[in-house]
Every structure is written in C-alpha cells, then in structure tokens.
Amino acid sequence: MRKAFRMKYEPCKGMCYVAxxxxxxxxxxxxxxxxxxxxxxxxxxxxxxxxxxxxxxxxDFDEEHKLYVSSFIHHGKLELFSSTDLIDAIVKLCDCAIEHFNSEEGKAELSKTPGQGNDACEHGRDDDLLKFMIKHSGIETPEGVDRFVATLAK
Structure with a gap:
C-alpha cells in the first residue's frame, strides 16, 4: 500500500498537509x-x-487490488472505509468525520482535547487550505491558483 492522502497536525512541522x-x-x-x-x-x-x-x-491505495482504504482516527478509535474510486473514498471519509463531529460523542472528544485551532497550522484557514489543495492537486491552473480558486467561489 502507498499513501494517497494524509491530514494530521504535526507540531514539529506546524502543518497538517505536506505537498x-x-x-x-x-x-x-x-x-x-x-x-x-x-x-x-x-x-x-x-x-x-x-x-x-x-x-x-x-x-492509502492498495495497488495490487486497486482499492483505496480511508482511515479516520479519533481518541483511540479507528474508522475504515474502502472504495475502488478515490473521490468516493474521500467523500465517505469526510462524511463520516463531519457526522461524527456533529454528534454528542464527537463534541465531547473535541471538548476533551480542543487542540490549538486554525492558527496552529499554516493551512489552517479555509482559503489557505483550498489554495494549497488546488496547487498540489494535479489540476491544471494556467491562470494561477488564486484565479482558479476565485472561479470556484462563483
């Protein structure tokens, strides 16, 4: 298996995403x-x-079986999802996390360990993170990342 995506805050680097x-x-x-x-x-x-x-x-991507395996780790718990389609794997992972953090259990986990918030991460603000995602996403942006991101807002 190889890494396809990671999002985790690492205080030694001050970022949750690396290119x-x-x-x-x-x-x-x-x-x-x-x-x-x-x-x-x-x-x-x-x-x-x-x-x-x-x-x-x-x-992670299992090249032998052409399968994406998504993971969500929270307070010693591991949620796993699989899909043969990367976008589907992303959506399943995000939907689970969003639903979890809207639940009473998720809210309790966040109150127990609130973290440092958006200022701890160089990509902490939505605009910064979106620009970073687009810049390194493989999407062609011939007019520049900022202009491309501005077209998404429309």
Whole structure:
C-alpha cells in the first residue's frame, strides 16, 4: 500500500498537509461543481481537527487490488472505509468525520482535547487550505491558483 492522502497536525512541522500527500483531484478538474462539493467536504472535515494531534485522516491505495482504504482516527478509535474510486473514498471519509463531529460523542472528544485551532497550522484557514489543495492537486491552473480558486467561489 502507498499513501494517497494524509491530514494530521504535526507540531514539529506546524502543518497538517505536506505537498506529496495532497490528494489527487485532477479527475475533477473539468467538473467545477463536483470539485467545489468535494473540496468543501475536505474543508468541513478539516475544521474540527486543525491544530489537534488527537485526530487524523488518511487514504492509502492498495495497488495490487486497486482499492483505496480511508482511515479516520479519533481518541483511540479507528474508522475504515474502502472504495475502488478515490473521490468516493474521500467523500465517505469526510462524511463520516463531519457526522461524527456533529454528534454528542464527537463534541465531547473535541471538548476533551480542543487542540490549538486554525492558527496552529499554516493551512489552517479555509482559503489557505483550498489554495494549497488546488496547487498540489494535479489540476491544471494556467491562470494561477488564486484565479482558479476565485472561479470556484462563483
């Protein structure tokens, strides 16, 4: 298996994302509405875990079986999902995390270990994270990342 995506705050680096571990969204490059939907899910899943070592997300790819395995680690618990499609793996992971953090259990976990919040991470703000995701996503941005991101807002 190889890493396809990671989102975890690491205080030694001050970031939750590093360029080689940014999920490849190039399949959505021509479908702006789907790209916007998926990146919003990633942003929403990121909000509660930013600056918090107690939570992490990952997607690994089993090349032999052509299978993506998503993981969500929270307070000693591991949630796993699988899919043969990367975008489906992302959506399943994000939907689970968002639902979890909206639940009483998720809220209790966050109150127990609130983390440092958006200022702990160089990609902590939605705009910064979105630009980082697009820059390293494999999507062509001939007019620049900032302009591309501005078109998503429309």
């Amino acid at each position: 080689p571990e940014v999920v490849d969204l190039s399949a959505l490059g021509e479908n702006r509405s789907e790209l916007k939907r998926v990146t919003q899910k990633l942003l929403d899943a990121h909000k509660p875990i930013c600056g918090n070592e107690a939570f992490s997300y990952g997607i």
